[in-house]
Amino acid sequence: MSALFHLQRDADLSARNTFRVAARAPWLLRVNQATALPEALALEQVRGQPLLVLGGGSNLLFAGDAPGVVMELGAARIGIAEDRGASVRVRAEAGAAWHELVMWSLGQGLCGLENLALIPGSVGAAPIQNIGAYGVEAGMHIVAVDAWDRQQARWLRLDRDACAFGYRDSVFKQHPGRWIITALELELAREERAAPALQLGYAGVEAELAAMGVTSPRARDVAAAIIRVRQRKLPDPLVTGNAGSFFKNPLVPAPQAAALQAAHPQLPVFPGTTADTRKLPAAWLIEACGVKGMREGDAGISAAHALVLVNHGTASGAQLLALARQVAATVQARFDVALEPEPGIIGAQW
DSSP states (O other): OOTTEEEEEEEEOGGGSTTOOOOEEEEEEEESSGGGHHHHHTSTTTTTSOEEEOSSSOSEEESSOOSSEEEEEOOOOEEEEEEOSSEEEEEEETTSBHHHHHHHHHHTTEESOGGGTTOOSBTTTHHHHTOEETTEEGGGTEEEEEEEETTTTEEEEEEHHHHTOBTTBOHHHHSTTSEEEEEEEEEEEEHHHHOOOOOOOSTTHHHHHHHTTOSSOOHHHHHHHHHHHHHHHSOOTTTSEEEEEOBOOOEEEHHHHHHHHHHSTTOOOEEOSSTTEEEOOHHHHHHHTTOTTOEETTEEEOSSOTTEEEEOSSOOHHHHHHHHHHHHHHHHHHHOOOOOBSSEEESSOO
16 A cells, blocks of 8 residues: 555544544545545545545534545645735645644734634535634635546646635535545735734624733734633533534525514524525524423533534434434424534435
């Protein structure tokens, strides 16, 4: 086997997903250098098999075993690709941890990613879901994605438009399995030159900065505030298995949102992705149904945050999925609003 990749048979995936549920893969393929991808994919054990690229296992739920080959990308370099003075192009390889990229950028005096601090998972997974938090999405700063196109068997660079970023969506999510993302290029501002507008409007950020005694925040202060909030609200996956927010905030037609708010005046309503839609906070809907903190065996909803599905011990992925479906059905019955999961589900359909 080449030093650039390694193939393991009958691999245990329980430590490779943040829910910490038991799952196995017939084959685990670790590719340590992107240029080795074509050779690795041509292996007899890999050709023609279902392929799941695992980026830290932080945005999926194994409701069953992986059906084919699970791939890990090991290359994790981060560096400056182009210095434009007031802005910088940063290149990050897929195997790097997303939070590591955020903290590296802040250490370089760059800003733009501070609201995305402490999001688990890898750099390569970020564009697929277009990860977002506290009013910022990764797609706002990604200018290019390098990927291997499995359909055309060639390397491609997709610009931002080609990535088709949307709310927790992208072309990579719309066509699962076609592209293997190997690196991102992001455009970030130099804080001392660009004087960028920090995104502070999301609930809780300004209050946390005030609690920290920060009156003139910089990007690193915003990151520190968000890390504090996330650590307080979200369980540590190293302690309690979880994948962060499990449910998307639903988008509904504006008239439906208005009717719901008239019936429930405390329901927050936010602008949607189009003029005729509105976004509702899934956490509020779940709490209003009284299921925050509920537990079925070791499968539960966090008592600290209603969006977080947790594994209290030895819950299976199937048990966690059953609980998530129960929560969604409860919200649907009360508010006529459908909840959808953020993580990908392996071995079952939503």
